[in-house]
Amino acid sequence: MDVTKIIILVVAIALIGFILWWFFGKHDEAIGKASVNQGTQEANIVVNGGYSPSTIVLKQGVPAKVNFDMQDSTACLSHVVFEQLGVNKDLTKQKITTINIPTDKKGTYNFACGMDMFHGKIEVK
Template structure:
């Protein structure tokens, strides 16, 4: 086997490992409790290469606002979609886009980018 073939095998093995880790590996998920008072709660999600934090915990029965701080010009992340709420919001119109989240029932409300590649969730407890 020549030097070029050895390099090709090594590069292929490294790429296969990275791809396997990306799709099959266990990745830590950031979670944040919303802040506020008995009358209002809010949380900020930074949109930069994904959603950070990707999980927001809200208190049931307290009106909530989720602020999406757009810091990424990636086309995929230009929209946030809450299927369950019927929300498809363009995040490129302002630096921070606020979305009202219903907290009348406990449960999980999933959200994703416009291409459904990046995901997050709101947990109402």
């Protein structure tokens, strides 16, 4: 086996390792909390190559709004879908899109991009 084949083999193994880590590895998850003002809680999620933070914690029983700040023009991230709530919002129509989240009972509301590649969740505690 010559040097070129060895280099190609090493690069291929490294690339496969990176792909496995990217899709299946445990990554740190950013968790945000809502701020409460005048009886309403509000949280912000930046949409830029994913969702940051990807998890928001809300207080049960306090009306809540989650603002999606669109900073990425990727087609996949142009929509946010809350399947459990029946919400499918186009984030490209305005810089910040607000979605009301029900907080009458504890639970988790998962959301994803329009292609279901990027995910996040809202936890009502």
